[in-house]
Amino acid sequence: MANSKLYKGSLSTIILKLLDEQGKMYGYEITQKVKELTKGELKITEGALYPALHKLEAEGLLDVEVAKVDNRLRKYYKLTEQGEKETVNRLAELEEFIRNMQQLVNPKWNIQ
């Protein structure tokens, strides 16, 4: 991950946001989508992704669905009802964080 320490705390929020938009996704799809949206700037490593996904699943924020594709199994993740509520909370928190950082670091920045 580019500047991994800056992004580390936001990974679960990124995952929740993507699943909120896309409905259901599998692990590899999530890494590719993030890479596509950030034009290759942000690459989620396998070591960061799967522990985050499993933790969110254990917390009850994600549900899983397993499908057979090309003679192997694929695990899809989707938000639970609790996950949908938590996504809203975390996005609001992240927005607040960005605003505060903007004030602290450079009030001239304007993040739309």
Next chain:
Amino acid sequence: MKLSHEQVDLIARYLESKGLFQFDIKYEVLDHMTLSIENAMSTKNMKFVDAFDEEQIKWKEELGPFQSWWLGDRIKGPKIVLVSYIRSIKRIYLKTLFTSLAVFTVAYLFLKALSFDQASFLPLVGVIYLFILVSMLVAYFGMNRQGVKTISASLFRYTMGYYGIWLLVFNPVFTKLYWIYQNDQFIATFLFIHIFLLCFSFNFIGLFMGHAKVLKINRKL
């Protein structure tokens, strides 16, 4: 470009050579690696062998050996599996501790208020412990017979050993430890220990159900 059945099998055997036998994590990693290799072969025009080598480097840390004091020296394996164990074990112990404290507080005050003789309960506690031990052994052999390894089954086996020993050590049917000390402090300590052990037993139901859930997924293959 889709990989052949033999190529996917090769990846699966590689994962097993790294100690990744637990079906619930293995199929997810296998799918990810397969897709990543297929992508590398299509977009970078790589041969399977080179793409597979590249993928192995990406997964080196997650599939590399790992140890933690949470699991002791006995448990070794790939990081991705052990991190999953540690997360589950922490959750199990913390949940049990908080539940036990809550139940202990209520039980202690209740028994004190009624001036109940706890010693009269002990034979029943001893029988319950024996029932739990037998049930755990039946569940353990049942899970083993199915031949599918899962995170839940591994955790069940790992935790059962230590828990079984505590059930025997503190079983009032076998030990007369309780009878030696009759002061309030020791009675409270033993009451907490019994409540903790009883609360802990419920985790095995969760682990057994977790294993059963993965078995259902395995049948899709």
